[in-house]
Each structure stands twice: as structure tokens, then as C-alpha cells.
Amino acid sequence: MWYNTKATELLGIDYPIMQGPFGGNLSTVELTAAVSNAGGLGGYGAYTMSPQEIYEVDKQLKAATDKPYNINLWVSDHDIPEGGLTDEKFAKTIEQYKPYFDEVGIPLPEKPAPFHSRFENQLEVILDIKPKVFSFMFGALSADVLEQCRRAGIVTVGAATTLDEAVFLENSGVDMIIASGFEAGGHRPSFLASAESSLTGTFVLLQLIREKVKIPVIAAGGIANGKGVAAALALGADAAQIGTAFLATDESNALPIHREMLFSDAAKYTTLSRAYTGRIGRGITSRIAKEMIGKEENILPFPLQTTLISPLRKAALDQQKWDMILFWGGQIAPILKHTKAKELMHSLIEETTTYFDDLKA
Numbered sequence: 051m052w053y054n055t056k057a058t059e060l061l062g063i064d065y066p067i068m069q070g071p072f073g074g075n076l077s078t079v080e081l082t083a084a085v086s087n088a089g090g091l092g093g094y095g096a097y098t099m100s101p102q103e104i105y106e107v108d109k110q111l112k113a114a115t116d117k118p119y120n121i122n123l124w125v126s127d128h129d130i131p132e133g134g135l136t137d138e139k140f141a142k143t144i145e146q147y148k149p150y151f152d153e154v155g156i157p158l159p160e161k162p163a164p165f166h167s168r169f170e171n172q173l174e175v176i177l178d179i180k181p182k183v184f185s186f187m188f189g190a191l192s193a194d195v196l197e198q199c200r201r202a203g204i205v206t207v208g209a210a211t212t213l214d215e216a217v218f219l220e221n222s223g224v225d226m227i228i229a230s231g232f233e234a235g236g237h238r239p240s241f242l243a244s245a246e247s248s249l250t251g252t253f254v255l256l257q258l259i260r261e262k263v264k265i266p267v268i269a270a271g272g273i274a275n276g277k278g279v280a281a282a283l284a285l286g287a288d289a290a291q292i293g294t295a296f297l298a299t300d301e302s303n304a305l306p307i308h309r310e311m312l313f314s315d316a317a318k319y320t321t322l323s324r325a326y327t328g329r330i331g332r333g334i335t336s337r338i339a340k341e342m343i344g345k346e347e348n349i350l351p352f353p354l355q356t357t358l359i360s361p362l363r364k365a366a367l368d369q370q371k372w373d374m375i376l377f378w379g380g381q382i383a384p385i386l387k388h389t390k391a392k393e394l395m396h397s398l399i400e401e402t403t404t405y406f407d408d409l410k411a
Contacts, residue, residue: 051406052280052283052402052403052406053065053066053399053402055266055283055288055289056266056288057226057266057268057288057289058289060205060225060226060266061091061118061182061183061205061289062117062118062182063086063089063090063091063117063118064089064090065089065090065395065398065399066279066283066287066288066289066290067085067089067090067091067279067289067290067292067395067398067399068085068090068091068093068120068268068289068290068291068292069081069082069085069090069091069092069093069291069292069293069296069391070093070234070236070270070291070292070293070294070296070297071093071094071095071096071120071121071122071185072093072095072236072293072297072302072303072378073095073096073097073098073122073124073236073237074095074098074378075098075303076095076297076302076303076304076378077093077094077095077096077302077303078301078302078303079094079107079110079111079114080114080301080391081296081299081301081302081303081391082094082111082114082115082119083111083114083115083119084301084391084392084395085296085391085395086115086117086118086119087115087117088391088392088395088396088399089117089395089399090395090398091118091119091120091183091289092115092117092119092120093119093120093121093122093185093291094107094111094119094120094121094122095122096121096122096123096172097122097123097124097127097172097187099172100168101168101171101172101174101175104121104172104175104176104179105175105178105179107121108121108175108179108181111181118181118182118183119181119182119183120181120182120183120184120185120207121176121179121181121183121184121185122184122185122186122187123169123172123173123176123184123185123186123187124169124186124187124188124189124239125169125186125187125188125189125190125191125241126169126188126189126241127167127168127169127188127353128165128167128351128352128353129328129329129351129352130164130165130351130354131351134164135161135162135164135350135351135354137161139348139350140161140350142348143348143349143350143355143358144158145348146342146345146348146349147358147359147362150338150362150374151361151362153371153374154362154365154366154369154371154374155365156361156362156365159357159358159361162350162354162357162358163357165353165354173195176199176204177198177199177202177204180202180203180204181204182203182204182205183204183205183206183207184199184204184205184206184207185206185207185208185209185228186206186207186208186209187208187209187237187239188209188239188240188241189241190208190218190219190222190224190241191206191208191222191224192222193222193223196222196223196224197223205225205226206224206225206226207224207225207226207227207228207268208222208224208226208227208228209227209228209230209239209270210227210228210229210230210255210259211230211232211238211239211240211245211248211249211250211255212240212242212243212248212250212255213255213258213259213262214242214243215240215241215242215248216229216258216259216262216263216267217262217263218242220263220264220265224265225265225266226265226266226267226268226288227259227263227265227266227267227268228267228268228270228291229252229255229256229259229267229268229269229270229287230252230255230270230271231250231251231252231253231254231255231256231269231270231271231272232248232249232250232251232252232271232322232332233251233252233271233272233332233380233381233382234252234270234271234272234293234294234332234380235293235294235297235320235331235332235333235378235379235380235381235383236293236331236332236333236378236380237327237329237330237331238322238329238330238331238332240330245322245329245330246330249322251271251272252269252270252271252272252273252282253269253272253281253282253285256269256282256285256286256287257285257286260285260286260287266288266289267286267287267288268287268288268289268290268291269282269285269287269289269290269291270290270291270292270293271293271380272380272381272382273290273291273292273382274292274294274295274380274382274383274385274386275295275385275387275397275398275401276397276398276399276400276401276402276403276404276405277401277402277405278290278292278382279292279398279401279402280401280402280405280406283402292398293380294312294378294379294380294382294383294386295382295386295388295394296391296394297309297312297378297379298312298313298379298383298386298388298389299388299389299390299391299394300389300390300391301390301391302391304377304378305367307367307372307377308377308378309389311334311372311377311379312334312377312379312383312386313383313386316334316335317334317379317383317384317386318383318384319334319335320332320333320334320335320379320380320381320383321333321334321335321336321339321340321376323336323339323342323343323376324342324346324349324355325338325339325342325349325355325359325376326338326339326355326356326359326363326376327352327353327355327356327359328349328350328351328352328353328354328355328356329352331376331378332378332379332380332381333376333377333378333379334376334377334378334379334383336373336374336375336376336377337373337374338374338376339376362374363375
């Protein structure tokens with residue numbers, strides 16, 4: 051059957067369907083458990099969380115499902131230069147964003163406090179709680195850490211946006227690779243070259259990786275229904291990861307207006323932008339994202355740009371200035387149909403089964 055793949059065998063799941071793990075407080079225990087309980091692999095994005103918060107979430111996940119689930123972290127969790135953020139750089143950014151702060155009538159923010167990486171401490175938690183699956187983005191793990199994961203029975207999954215990154219990840223000793231196409235919503239997890247130069251589409255990237263890499267590959271980006279899953283499997287994927295379609299369900303922690311936007315006409319237009327976080331990510335096109343094209347040199351490094359934008363985003367939400375907000379979403383959003391995670395999973399399974407059954411008929 052179509053669902054018997056290397057991925058289902060390795061992950062211990064019934065169907066090769068994975069829910070994309072959302073960072074930025076968009077993941078929920080409810081959504082992750084719903085996908086896992088329906089036979090897929092739920093995912094929880096934890097890169098913004100403290101070690102203690104990850105412990106707590108894992109406890110809740112274990113209570114909500116006895117099935118495998120995925121916890122996701124970012125290997126590189128900041129882009130701040132060694133000398134820190136200079137006053138000159140901050141002043142230029144403030145000058146560029148001042149009209150937006152003036153428009154919503156709030157004071158300009160202070161220079162963000164220095165950011166200290168949390169990844170090493172978060173990693174200790176992963177090795178301690180031992181989720182079935184640990185996925186990571188924006189880099190590779192050391193051979194020592196991968197060996198510790200292996201000994202703990204944790205399946206490791208790295209994200210690649212280019213063939214070079216996929217080969218690098220395989221050589222590092224990872225168990226599986228996500229082929230992340232540029233259609234996907236959220237951040238582009240490039241790590242060997244700039245995100246701007248790593249914009250291959252999912253199905254091309256999948257085929258390139260499949261030619262050169264022996265370990266299982268997961269297709270991600272531009273997949274939201276059973277035909278998309280079937281296409282990924284036909285091109286050699288061992289599983290499909292679906293983000294935007296699950297983000298749009300009631301079980302995610304996306305704001306009601308965010309979910310509404312994903313089902314609106316606005317979702318036809320998406321933009322890759324650094325304007326909101328300092329790293330390139332895809333969301334529904336906003337006025338700020340459009341106006342910042344070509345002015346990226348005065349955007350703060352990740353995650354200091356997020357800190358800067360946070361009060362502006364809150365004020366824009368309060369004042370319902372939706373065109374100032376980047377609502378994360380992929381290019382596939384206009385075909386979304388389901389608002390319940392369980393219904394989406396059933397539909398994905400049913401449509402994929404029907405597609406492959408029809409081929410035999």
C-alpha cells in the first residue's frame with residue numbers, strides 16, 4: 051500500500067503524513083496530538099521556548115497521545131554579529147520603520163537587549179525527554195549529538211533547501227531529510243548559502259535529492275491535499291510534510307484573523323520577506339513586506355528584528371490594520387478547505403488512497 055514507506059517504518063506511524071512544526075507560539079499540544087492520534091506525525095515547534103517550557107509541553111504531549119510526535123528546534127537561533135548590534139545600525143533601522151510606528155501612534159522601541167543562544171540548553175532537554183522524532187532547521191548537528199540521539203532511540207530529521215544541504219546532512223549522519231521547497235510558508239531554513247539563493251521548488255528539489263541521497267526524504271512545501279501527497283510519493287518522497295493547511299485549522303494557535311486570512315482572497319498573494327524577523331520567511335503579502343523590498347540592509351539581524359516589530363504588530367492587530375502584518379502562509383493556501391485537523395487528516399488519507407486505487411483500476 052502507498053502508506054508503507056521507509057518513513058512510516060522508521061517513525062512508527064501509520065501514514066507518511068507529517069504536520070509542519072510551527073515556531074513563534076503557533077504550535078499547540080492539541081494539534082500535534084490530533085495529527086499523531088490520526089496516524090500521522092504531529093510536530094511541535096519549540097525554538098522560542100525555554101528548556102523548562104519544553105519539559106512542560108512534552109509532559110502535555112505524552113498525556114495527549116501515546117503515538118510518536120516530533121519536536122523541532124533551530125540549530126542556529128540568531129544572526130547577531132560577534133560585536134553585537136551597533137547604535138548606528140539600530141538608528142538606521144528605526145529611521146526606516148518610524149513611519150509605521152507613527153501610523154499606529156506608538157513610541158519607537160528601545161534598542162533590543164543582547165540575545166543569548168538557547169540551543170545548547172534546549173538540546174539537553176531533547177536528549178533527556180527523548181521524543182520519538184527530533185527535527186531541526188538552520189544547520190546540522192555534530193556527529194556526537196547525532197550518536198547520542200541514536201543511542202536514545204530518537205529519530206533525527208534535518209531540513210535542506212538545496213541539494214548541497216541534503217548531501218551535507220546525509221554525510222553528517224542524520225536519519226531523514228526534509229526537502230523544503232520555496233513554496234512553503236514560514237522561514238526558509240537555508241544554512242550553507244543565503245536563503246535568497248536557495249529557492250528551488252519542492253518537486254524539483256525532491257528529485258535532485260532523491261538522485262543523490264540514500265536516506266529517506268520528506269517533501270515539504272506546496273502540499274495541502276491527497277493529490278499533493280501522491281505526487282510527492284510518486285517522485286520518490288518517503289513522506290510529505292504539510293504546514294499551511296494545518297496552520298489554518300482551529301487546533302493551531304494562529305489568531306482567528308490569521309486563519310481567516312488563509313481562507314481569504316488575500317492568500318493568493320504571498321511574499322518572501324526579511325522585514326518582520328530578519329530572516330526570510332513566506333507569508334501573505336503585506337504593505338510593509340512590499341515597501342521593504344530592496345531596503346534589507348537596514349533590517350536588524352534575527353531575532354532582534356522580531357523584538358523591534360513586536361509592539362508594531364500588536365498595535366496593528368489592535369487597530370485591525372491587517373495590511374501591516376505578515377500572516378505566515380505558503381503558496382498553496384488558496385486550495386485550503388478544512389478547519390479541523392482530524393477532518394484534514396482523514397481527507398488527506400482518503401484522497402491519497404483514492405488516487406492510488408484509481409491507478410490500479
